[in-house]
Amino acid sequence: MPTTNRQWFLAHRPTGLITPDVLQLTESPIPSISEGQALAKVKYLSIDPTMRVWMADFPQYMPPVQIGEVMRAFGLAEIIESRHPNFKKGDKVSGLTGLQEYVVLTGEEKRSFQKLPSMPFLSDTNFLNLLGINGLTAYFGLLEVGKPQSGETLVVSAAAGATGSIVGQLGKIHGCRVVGIAGTDEKCKWIKDDLGFDAAINYKHADWKSQLAAATPKGVDIDFENVGGEIMQAVLDRMNLHGRVVLCGLISGYTKHDPGLASFGQIIIKRLRVEGFLIMDYVLKFMDAGQKLGMWKMTGKLKDRQTIVKGLEKAPEAINMLFRGENIGKLIVEL
């Protein structure tokens, strides 16, 4: 039985990418659990752009992580000891484990964990991807905010990322023409050849804006926006009247001082509806969404993919990989 818990603490707030002083790796004894608690060993950590937002000290949708706290992260863990009525040894749970090896489940609402159902066609990592935050974000963002109609044109940025790759496939399921924007030819090949996007555009090619125009001959009805900045501006320029912009993320700005600048002029001229959303607003519909996503996965209509980085010590560098666009699909740290 191990006795030591390695944990990444937030030591300094970052100004750009995660420099070595930002997170500090510390060893401490694994806490003993009391009645009503359970101890879980973290197996996989979900590496998400929003972690960079949590590190910053401005008003946001959850409290920022405080200096000296274990860095917040989603993860998947296995119960190794339980004095909690709902969990038994061997159960797998997902939730806010934090960037650490062991986590105590206290039953408090704010750190609530979901016990994973046993589904033979789903791997553990699917629960951090298609059946986790990313699948639900794609599902509610596209279907409830974007409201795609058959025959419409959907553009997705960060299209080879965990969320974007699912958004595009959901768009195809709902009869849209789907155009993805990504940053490498390999990513473009994956979303077009394996995931069935109608077109994929590498924004690092000099002529990408004319490629975008050629790929959207009827304009753009829905922009599922994960990136912001210049990429968002180029998509706004292609939007049709009364188009919808699902504002999911603005990753291009998260490592900058002033995140998410873009021009509002097109919003007036084209009478666009831009709507921000967070999946926490749809908690009551999670079960229904999970069933649909699982069914699509089982029948081969939805694929997900992981980029796995091994070792807790690699977690800070994994966060930076996100902002450098070095992952395809979901970025996960395996412990």
Added chain:
Amino acid sequence: MPTTNRQWFLAHRPTGLITPDVLQLTESPIPSISEGQALAKVKYLSIDPTMRVWMADFPQYMPPVQIGEVMRAFGLAEIIESRHPNFKKGDKVSGLTGLQEYVVLTGEEKRSFQKLPSMPFLSDTNFLNLLGINGLTAYFGLLEVGKPQSGETLVVSAAAGATGSIVGQLGKIHGCRVVGIAGTDEKCKWIKDDLGFDAAINYKHADWKSQLAAATPKGVDIDFENVGGEIMQAVLDRMNLHGRVVLCGLISGYTKHDPGLASFGQIIIKRLRVEGFLIMDYVLKFMDAGQKLGMWKMTGKLKDRQTIVKGLEKAPEAINMLFRGENIGKLIVEL
């Protein structure tokens, strides 16, 4: 009978404010009219921020004015000669007269003119203000896009302008707490004391953001945005979850190279809905809106105010007055 028509032509596209080279005043003979046409003498010209947009050469909701064309403008004119079945001498009409003294009504759809009804309690200028573009913009923007609920907090920028001053009063009629942002103490006094806004904030005072916070103790549910830039950002920072931003105008950016920059971050965090709109989408409801606005005006629930500049030759300078914030209420050039 005069024979000369003075007209302002667009000679060069502006880069900032309207410099003397941008518009050129030319005299030409008043055209003679053919069967099916009518000749009208312009009495009042509506000076609107959108004129600056029309002068610029980027894709927009109407074709930009071309170099060598008479500058586009709304106006009110009186028929002085008619060979058109719908108009007789003495009729008053409103429509796109252009920045000139005489206009020929051709009956073409694109330059269609509305004959003004005779309403004893309305002056001519009301038809360019409360019963014109500004009243309709305020009405549809606030009621159809903003959807105010009684008890909600509404913030209006450019609140002493033609549109903003009506928006705030409509907000009061619909039971909102209404906070206006304007650029002089005189404007603030007018909207608070005469129009009944709950609070008015002069954004040129150093502590205006804390004044805004104090004036919106329950946050902001609707931002009726006419300005953009730093003012919009400050209001976004006060928005409540699921608030609505009615994106009507972005006057702070119209004389800049890159109009309408603001941060999208708050839109995600607070799940805001930002919606651009133009009143042309509501044409079929104009009659109904006009009746309601007229009724509110007659019963004293809505007031409008004009800043009158005399003389066609002052039109370019009048446009600049808008961007310098030198008008209270509707800015009109009287010929």
